[in-house]
Amino acid sequence: MFDLFFQSSSEGEPLWWQMLASGLGWTLATAAVAWVIAFTLGSFLGVVRTMKNQWLVNIGNAYVELFRNIPLLVQFFVWYFVLPGLFPAVKKMVNDMDPTTHQFVTACVCLGLFTAARISEQVRSGIGSISQGQRNAGYALGLTEAQTYRHVLLPMAYRIIIPPLTSETMNLIKNTATAYSIGLVELFFRTREMGETTFQYFHAFGAATVIYITIAMTANIIMGIIEKRVAVPGYISGAK
Amino acid sequence: MFKISKLSILIASAITASALVGAAGAQELTGTLKKIKETGSITVSHREASIPFSYLDDNQKPIGYSVDICNKVVDAVKAELKMPNLSVKFQPVTSSNRIPLLQNGTIDLECGSTTNSVERQKQVAFGNTYFVINVTAAVKKSSGVNALADLNGKTVSTTSGTTSVALFKKYKRTETADIKSIYGKDHAESFLLLADDRVAAFVMDDVLLAGQIANSRSPADYKILPESLNTEPYGPMLRKDDPQFKKIVDSTLAGLMKSGEMEKIYTKWFTSPIPPKNVNLNFPMSPALKAAFTNPNDKGAE
Missing domain, CATH: 3.40.190.10 (Periplasmic binding protein-like II)
Known part of the structure; x- marks a missing residue:
C-alpha cells in the first residue's frame, strides 16, 4: 500500500514522497508569507475602519467588500493572467522573472490580500467589542489616538480575536491549494499530478488529506499555546 | 427434388444458426450495458475546449468529432438494448477527472481527446483508435x-x-x-x-x-x-473488464471505418469550417490515421 510513495514518477524523477514533500514545502512557504502580508495589512485596515476619519473608514470598507466578495479562484486568475495582460510594464517584469518565482509571488500576494480583508474584519470587530469607556480612559490620560490604539485598545483586541484568527490561519493554509490553478507546484498540485500519473487517486489524496489535517492541527495547537501565554486573568480564556 | 431438399437443408440450417445467434444475443447483460438497461440512461462525457474533438458550441452544447462518434455508439447501444428512448446525458470532464469519474460510474463512455496508453490500460479500457497525433x-x-x-x-x-x-x-x-x-x-x-x-x-x-x-x-x-x-493514438475510454460494452464500441467504430463513414466525419471536423467561428483547421488525415482506419485496433502508446 505504501510502496507507491517509494516509486519514482518516471525515470530520473524524484520518488513520490519526495514530490509530495517538496509540494508541502511550497504550501508552507506560501502560507507563511501570505500570513505576514494578511496580518500586517489586515491589522492596519481593521484599525483604520474604527477611526474617526470617515474617509479612511470608507476606503477600508471598500477594500474588504472588494476582496471578500470575489471568489478566490477568480482572484488568482486575475492576478496571474489578466493583470500582466493589461499592463505592459507588469508583463515585462513577470517575463523577466523566473516562472516559479512569479507563481510563488502571485500566490502570496493574492492569498495575502484576500485574507487581509477577512483579518481586518476580525480586528475591527475585536476593537468594536471593547467598551467605549476604555477608549475614553485613554484620551482622559492624555494619550493621542495612536497611543490609545497601541497601549489600550489593540492589546485587548488581539487577545479577543485569537480564536477567529486561529480559524483564519487554518483557512489560509487550506486555501493555498487554490494556487494549483496558476501552476504553483504546491501540495495539492503534486497530489493531482500523482493521481494523474499513477491513477492511484486513493493513495495520493489519502496522503494529502493526512498532511493537510496535520499542518492545520499544528497551527491550531500553536495558536492555542499563544492564547494561553498571553491571556489576561479574568478575561475570556484567561478565566481559569 | 434433390435440389429442393438441399435447399431446404440450407434453409433449416440458416434458421438454426439465427436461432443460436438470437440465444447468444439474449445472454445476460453485464457491466455497463446492464447498468444502462437498469437505469434507462447512459452518461457520455465531453470536454469543454478540446477542439475539434469535443467542445461546447455557442449554445453550450457539446459538439465535435469524438461526440459524433460517441453518438453512433449510443445509437448502437439503443439498438442492442432495444431502448429507442434511452436518455443520453452529457457530463463535462477535464484531463484530470476523466479517469476517476469513469471508474466511479459517473460516466459510462469518454469521448474526448484521450490518449490510449499502455500505462492507462492498467486502469481503464479503450475502444478502437479513432485518431493519431x-x-x-x-x-x-x-x-x-x-x-x-x-x-x-x-x-x-x-x-x-x-x-x-x-x-x-x-x-x-x-x-x-x-x-x-x-x-x-x-x-x-x-x-x-x-x-x-x-x-x-x-x-x-x-x-x-x-x-x-x-x-x-x-x-x-x-x-x-x-x-x-x-x-499517440486517441480512443474512446470505457471501464475495464467490460467485454459486452467494449464489443459494441469496437464493432461500431470498425463499422464506421469500413463503410467510409468515418472519413466523412473526419472531413466534417478537420478539413471543413467548424463552429463557433467557421474556421477550417486544414488538418488532412495522416498516414498513421489511415492505417488505423484500415486495421481497426486498440493498441496503446508505450
Missing part, C-alpha cells in the same frame, strides 16, 4: 523558434494532467536543454500563456494546438513545429 509545440512565428532545440533557455507551457507533461520532462532530461515549464490547468489557459508572450511555446498534441490556433484572435501569428516527441 504527434506531441509537438506551437510557437509564435515572430519568436524565431524553428525547432525544439531553439527553446533552450526559454519557458514553455503545457497542460497538467496530460501525457505531454511526462514526455516533455523526459525530453528535458535527454537533451542538455535548460527549459523551464509552467502548467495551465486546461488547454485554453496554456495557450493564453503563449498568446500573451508569457511563454515561448505550448507543448501539446499537434491537433489540439491546431484547434487552439484556429480559434485564436490571429491564427496567422502561430505555427506548429514539425518535430514530434511521440506519436
Whole structure:
C-alpha cells in the first residue's frame, strides 16, 4: 500500500514522497508569507475602519467588500493572467522573472490580500467589542489616538480575536491549494499530478488529506499555546 | 427434388444458426450495458475546449468529432438494448477527472481527446483508435523558434494532467536543454500563456494546438513545429473488464471505418469550417490515421 510513495514518477524523477514533500514545502512557504502580508495589512485596515476619519473608514470598507466578495479562484486568475495582460510594464517584469518565482509571488500576494480583508474584519470587530469607556480612559490620560490604539485598545483586541484568527490561519493554509490553478507546484498540485500519473487517486489524496489535517492541527495547537501565554486573568480564556 | 431438399437443408440450417445467434444475443447483460438497461440512461462525457474533438458550441452544447462518434455508439447501444428512448446525458470532464469519474460510474463512455496508453490500460479500457497525433509545440512565428532545440533557455507551457507533461520532462532530461515549464490547468489557459508572450511555446498534441490556433484572435501569428516527441493514438475510454460494452464500441467504430463513414466525419471536423467561428483547421488525415482506419485496433502508446 505504501510502496507507491517509494516509486519514482518516471525515470530520473524524484520518488513520490519526495514530490509530495517538496509540494508541502511550497504550501508552507506560501502560507507563511501570505500570513505576514494578511496580518500586517489586515491589522492596519481593521484599525483604520474604527477611526474617526470617515474617509479612511470608507476606503477600508471598500477594500474588504472588494476582496471578500470575489471568489478566490477568480482572484488568482486575475492576478496571474489578466493583470500582466493589461499592463505592459507588469508583463515585462513577470517575463523577466523566473516562472516559479512569479507563481510563488502571485500566490502570496493574492492569498495575502484576500485574507487581509477577512483579518481586518476580525480586528475591527475585536476593537468594536471593547467598551467605549476604555477608549475614553485613554484620551482622559492624555494619550493621542495612536497611543490609545497601541497601549489600550489593540492589546485587548488581539487577545479577543485569537480564536477567529486561529480559524483564519487554518483557512489560509487550506486555501493555498487554490494556487494549483496558476501552476504553483504546491501540495495539492503534486497530489493531482500523482493521481494523474499513477491513477492511484486513493493513495495520493489519502496522503494529502493526512498532511493537510496535520499542518492545520499544528497551527491550531500553536495558536492555542499563544492564547494561553498571553491571556489576561479574568478575561475570556484567561478565566481559569 | 434433390435440389429442393438441399435447399431446404440450407434453409433449416440458416434458421438454426439465427436461432443460436438470437440465444447468444439474449445472454445476460453485464457491466455497463446492464447498468444502462437498469437505469434507462447512459452518461457520455465531453470536454469543454478540446477542439475539434469535443467542445461546447455557442449554445453550450457539446459538439465535435469524438461526440459524433460517441453518438453512433449510443445509437448502437439503443439498438442492442432495444431502448429507442434511452436518455443520453452529457457530463463535462477535464484531463484530470476523466479517469476517476469513469471508474466511479459517473460516466459510462469518454469521448474526448484521450490518449490510449499502455500505462492507462492498467486502469481503464479503450475502444478502437479513432485518431493519431504527434506531441509537438506551437510557437509564435515572430519568436524565431524553428525547432525544439531553439527553446533552450526559454519557458514553455503545457497542460497538467496530460501525457505531454511526462514526455516533455523526459525530453528535458535527454537533451542538455535548460527549459523551464509552467502548467495551465486546461488547454485554453496554456495557450493564453503563449498568446500573451508569457511563454515561448505550448507543448501539446499537434491537433489540439491546431484547434487552439484556429480559434485564436490571429491564427496567422502561430505555427506548429514539425518535430514530434511521440506519436499517440486517441480512443474512446470505457471501464475495464467490460467485454459486452467494449464489443459494441469496437464493432461500431470498425463499422464506421469500413463503410467510409468515418472519413466523412473526419472531413466534417478537420478539413471543413467548424463552429463557433467557421474556421477550417486544414488538418488532412495522416498516414498513421489511415492505417488505423484500415486495421481497426486498440493498441496503446508505450
